[in-house]
Amino acid sequence: MPINMRHLKVNQTATIISVKAGGELGLRIREMGLVPGTEITVKGKAPLYDPVALRVMGGTLTLRNNEADYITVEPHETK
């Protein structure tokens, strides 16, 4: 079931379904590879739980929670 990316837990993996941001935020999200179909893993959260560190295509990205709100993901089954 697709959920808001904010709700992913650390070490959870998911596939991006949609990115509903436009303008600069949309560009910054997409240029880093956060496009539909991309697989992401939450690698960690900052000490104040925000921003989060994501593994995307072999690199690590940071994203704030209110920015993650624009992204819908489909979490993978936990093993």
Add this chain to the structure above:
Amino acid sequence: MSEFITVALAGNPNAGKTTLFNHLTGARQHVGNYPGITVDHKEGYFSRKGQNIRITDLPGTYSLTAYSVEELVARDYLVNEQPQVVINIVDASNLERNLYLTCQFMELGVPMVIALNMMDVARDRGISINLEKLEQQLGVSIVPIVARTGEGTDRLIDKTVEIAARDEKWKPLSISYGEDLDESILELVATIETKNFLTEQYPPRFIATKYLEDDEQIIAKGDEVNREVSDSLKEIAGVVSDHLNKTMDVYPEAIIADHRYGFIKSIIRQDVITHKFDTDRLYTSDKIDKVVTNRLLGPIIMGVILLGLYQFTFSWSEIPVRWLESFFGLLGDGINALLPDGMLKSMIISGVIDGVGGVLGFVPLILFMFFGIAILEDSGYLARVAFMMDRIFRIFGLHGSSVMPFIVSGGVAGGCAVPGVMATRTLRSPKERMATLLTVPFMNCGAKLPVLALLIGTFFNEHKALYMFLFTVLAWIVALVAAKVLRMTVLRGAPTPFVMELPPYRLPTFRGLIIHTWERTWQYIKKAGTVILGISILLWAMMTFPTLSQERQQQFDQQRDTLTASYSSQVVQEAQQDAEKLSAEAERLKNELETIDRHQDEESLRNSYAGKIGTSLEDISSLAGFDWRTNISLIGGFAAKEVIISTMGTAYSMGITDVEEADSLGKRLQHSENWNKVVALAAMVFIMFYAPCFVTIVCIAKESSWKWAVFSMISNTIFAFTFAVVVYQVGTLLHLA
């Protein structure tokens, strides 16, 4: 051969672009993990097999849009300068994302060679790349390299020269963006081609794409060149944009990005990349991050690292600092003995040696500090600091990336507001950028550092590192609160995205560290050697002229004569001989003569231009406990903060005679009745927060406008003075002195 090939070096931040640039040109450049540290494009020359090559280091970007200065710089350079070859550096361990920029270069059509960097890292991670296949699919030459070691760079350059020799026309690549967009692109291209609209600069398809992406710069250019055509293009783009919004709830630029990634994925899926082992395994970086950005441990480790930097800088640099101090002391003594008394001697000792020596004496301190910062920067740790600090910075209306300008400016004491102000270019939101720009000068830069170190060393010697740390914390608090105030008043606006890369941890190379440390230190020395020397002499002149009237000078001479006459000639002779041990009588004569000298010197200084300014300000400045000598020094600090020390040196060396000449400025201040712990605190607070130095002011003006520069000069001084008055008055009331 004077002819050279023009080459541009482009790629994502952290792809190793600057490392490759340094390797090729041997230039002393800054290599950092901070995205976009090379804002201005840097040039270097080198030659291979008799062929001269000019290489330009473009700012690291992920896209070629118009949202940031870096992107515009990179794009404009490619379009306007038309380099013969673009070396696109691509991180092999992060291929898919890096190819997004490559894809845009291909759409622009520039002649290109891909430098596939970090092959060693990719190998370690079990990634193997089928180069032939990738080359064939992309239609671009690829040379695998390891920029850190230089492996493969000779082949890269050979390939570059080969491509330049072909002298081919630009061949823009067409990627399908799906039915809807492809249709309107055809329509847009048709209009662009028939009207020859901007086609001298850009490929028609590129212009069409930019109109669909709603690219401010291209559209503004189009409006300027031909409003009518531009409007019709906007209309076509508007129709498809509305259609997509209604039917699929997406923006055209999102579809374009999706298709670009689709294009990349379609290539990579054709067995280009094989993972030899499980990619989910923890990289070393992840393991380190688990600890270093841990909720509890992270902030503690950060605090320890920053405090450790202070200990390292202060305790280890003490010995070389002492060497330099005694060297300049000896130099002064030597000149004192060699030259006859007079204006020249006074200028050399009071103006040149005291001024420059005082500043150069702190070079070891700055060297050690920069070395420490370079380690944090090159290892990738600073990006983690931004990651951990973003939540806090956002509270103050700033951005996690503001950390870098703050740290460069002296957030970890010992930076400089000048590069700090320049580093704010990497902030994408104009408002967060302005707020950072205006508050970074509050940080304890390398020039304030010696002043603070001197005062702390003199008045709070028992807890040097602790006080230094506390003053750094104070600088942060003031800067952050000031930023918040600015963001709530003159700089209101929404926050910008924090989509940032956390580069993998790297062991800094010794060469890189040395280059960084030396470059920054050298900047400081250069400043000390030129600006400071000039200002030192100017200030010496301000403090020497106008000289006392003949009449007053004669009066002083008379006083001395009268005094000498009251002693027997034997005693007078003894006093003049400068013997080790004097009789009580001679001792008294000597002291009395010195008192007269001191009065005369003090009167001359008060009489000078600087003295007049300082004295006229004393009424106000005494509220904060500053005497006129301090005032003179603080005025000098407008030119550059390190001048405060040299000026104090001059002001206090003139007021006191030879007996204490060997004493350091610190001792002189300790002996002065106008100085105590509370005054020192008030002075430090004032020095930390008053108007930035002239160079910084000029930079602020260049980065924004003179209006902001003047604003920062005036508001900072008012704030600093108020703060200093509060400290002095409260401190005096509580008898803390």
